Amino acid sequence: MSKVLMKGNEAIAEAAIAAGCVYFFGYPITPQTEVAEYMAKRLPKVGGLCLQAESEVAAINMLMGASAGGTRAMTSSSSPGVSLKSEGISYIAGCDLPCLVVNVQRGGPGLGGIQPSQQDYYQATRGVGHGDLRLIVLAPSSVQEMASLTAEAFDLADAYRMPAMLLADGALGQMMEPVDFSVFPKRELPEKTWATNGTKGQRKKNIVNSLFIDPNELENSIRARYERYAKVEENEVRYEEYMTDDADIILVAFGITARIAKSAIADMRKTGIKAGLLRPITLWPFPKKKLAELADTAKVFLSVEMSMGQMVDDVRLAVGGKRPVHFFGRTGGIIPSVEEVAEEIRKLAEA
């Protein structure tokens, strides 16, 4: 299949359908509504179901049900809507259910604004719901990755029986770029023997549950889950390096911001400043080993984000005090310009 010019939000929806997603539950919110719009048009034609729920809370609980039934299903929203879903996401994690939650971030807190942001990094990687839990968090940086990481997120969720999140932003959702849908690898996945999809008189009934009154039982279930989380951390870290080999200054940026960082680095390289980029593709698991390695050779780190500084905490933890870690960000829906990021690099080079 040749390339098609597509919006990021549409690419998510098309990739999800191609990956075998048959249920979509959502509620409209700018800037991700095109995901639902596309699903509403296309899913019924492939035998699936797209349902606009009465609220985000209802949508996430429908998703829990569909996932418990062993089907491939997803929801999508933008920042305030994901906050509403957080209770359900915690239940889904507590029930060990795989599913995809998409967050096309906008400015917050509160209703905030509708322009792109990365202010939900903490929420996605730390506090997406109550309790000891993790989500696999994938951060696309192009419309092509909006598609490929959607497919990947479904597979990772199934492989580790846990929810995955695609953490995008309004710019990636709204922008159009060429996408090639023919290039996604398929992985071998375990059969969903735990699904509550009818015993047909052939097996004992399955129970999907997150309530454990006995604390020992609860602790055991959490420890078992954390063993799987450890495997995710061991096997599924993804990142991209750009000109890091000889870099004195390492920028760390994800999503749309990483592209701006790349342009700024390329400009600064022309003036002889050795800068490079580490772009985390998985925000959890975070590429902390790679950053620790880079701290042996680089002199200084700069986290660039569309927030007041959230991922910078993870960069500091990974660098472990070996090198200074600086931060530059714009927030509230402002995309940093290449020029202002280049200026930050220049200041660090001269310091």
Added chain:
Amino acid sequence: MTTRFIFAGSGGQGIQFSGKQMAKTGMHVGKNVTFLPSYGPEMRGGTSNCTVVISDEEIGSPSVSTPDILVAMNLPSFDKFEPKVAPGGILFCDSTLVDKKSEREDIQAVYVPATGLASENDLTGFANVILLGVILKVTGIFDFADFEDYLLSNIPAAKTALIEKNRKALELGWNYLQ
């Protein structure tokens, strides 16, 4: 080579269409392209703009603060973006609707009464396509035939009147500056 466009005007003038058409042609001829629309209240009327980047290299930022090419189809767009055009850049202006000239000496300004030309030629609503023809001529960014092919191939074959109007508007723009 990287060319960064801002198309700006009023909702309903076909600003997003023009931007998408540039990006699509770029994709078909093998370039890297990004198209970033303004979104939100603009969709319900008012100002509308989009940015397009066409490049032989990987595209970093899809957002553009200093465009190489600005297409301004109303006065607020002219006022907002004309000062931001990169030195050596080109301003295309619908002079029917923008009653102003650029005072900058470091950019090239091209004034085309596109809305007026459209209504005189039974092409109301196609001022944006007329401007696309002018842009192709002045910049040489794409082969005229390539651009026309991709423009017309998006229109269902049954809508022959629409195909004809697009073709006529594009050719009018292409031939405007003799």
